[in-house]
Amino acid sequence: MRQHQVVLLPGDGIGPEITSVTRLLLEAVSKKHGFQLIFEQHQIGGSAIETNGTPLPEATLSACKKSDSVLLAAIGDPKYDTLPREKRPETGLLELRAGLELFANLRPVKIRPALTSASTLKKEVIEGVDLLVVRELTGGIYFAKPKGRIKTNTEERAFNTMSYCTSEIDRIAKVGFELAKQRKGKLCSVDKANVLDVSQLWRERVEILKQQNPDIEVNHLYVDNAAMQLVKDPRQFDVLLTSNLFGDILSDEAAMLSGSIGMLPSASLGSKGPGLFEPVHGSAPDIAGRNLANPLAMVLSASMMLRIGLKETKAAEALETSVDKVLSAGFRTKDLANESCTELGCEEIGNELLKAL
Structure with missing residues (x-):
């Protein structure tokens, strides 16, 4: 046995x-x-x-x-x-x-047919939703250094560092591409490349891997737009590829599509x-x-x-x-x-x- x-x-x-x-x-x-x-x-x-x-x-x-x-x-x-x-x-x-x-953190969001009425969103919005959040788990702002709290003569300051190297990005992106191949062949990479240097590197690395995976449909969304799209039209998503912080937030938002994070x-x-x-x-x-x-x-x-x-x-x-x-x-x-x-x-x-x- x-x-x-x-x-x-x-x-x-x-x-x-x-x-x-x-x-x-x-x-x-x-x-x-x-x-x-x-x-x-x-x-x-x-x-x-x-x-x-x-x-x-x-x-x-x-x-x-x-x-x-x-x-x-x-x-x-x-x-x-x-x-x-x-x-x-x-x-x-x-x-x-x-x-x-x-x-690599995988968070599937699949609407159970019997629970379409449990969601706070309209049935026609969430019916048929079946997406997967692929979140980088051991890097980014939760782990990178320097971080801490320091006191000056007048106040206290706290700080964390959002940091990724190419190998960390490539490693999680490859997981996202591989899972997209097993699903509907669509990957949406989430970043904040219009503001953050670390997100610009993230997007560049995903684009390189895109060239190596021509069978996968790839698009990029800023994290704020991705948050909006998740409640506006969640059926558009198949695999969502995200960094640690963004994935933490978006996966909890996506969880509520089902009616309960439970x-x-x-x-x-x-x-x-x-x-x-x-x-x-x-x-x-x-x-x-x-x-x-x-x-x-x-x-x-x-x-x-x-x-x-x-x-x-x-x-x-x-x-x-x-x-x-x-x-x-x-x-x-x-x-x-x-x-x-x-x-x-x-x-x-x-x-x-x-x-x-």
């Missing part, structure tokens, strides 16, 4: 709840499709701070490096906002991405080693422990893990089909609920997904 080592990182807030639901589904679907998942659970984020004093314990990073795939739920809580930057939960996530050398998965990949799969949403500490969380983004992240990380395509399809069946049957968590549906809690949605499998 095929075996896969999977590290589970429940994290904070609603993380343990959606992890519990997803683990049960993974156990069921792996048994049905003839392979075994060997789970190992570790701490990250606030939970790790509480027990280890650091947002990414060495044991967690070591286990992740040895695994076949990593499935992360969510990290963060406002109560840690007063800690030094290097001690906050978010730093643990950045360090995990860097430690696993994950430079619906969207993501994958973070490197050139080698395990990938990291996680829902786009945060830890939602305000609803933690109340059985109100939407586990569907976590379930779909597990599906991405099966498909991309573990090459278990049929199992991935089975998970996705179960999600569509449950939504089509009218079951919803609170964030997606309307008067014509049956509102269920996180655990109960999990039970319906198990039945659908």
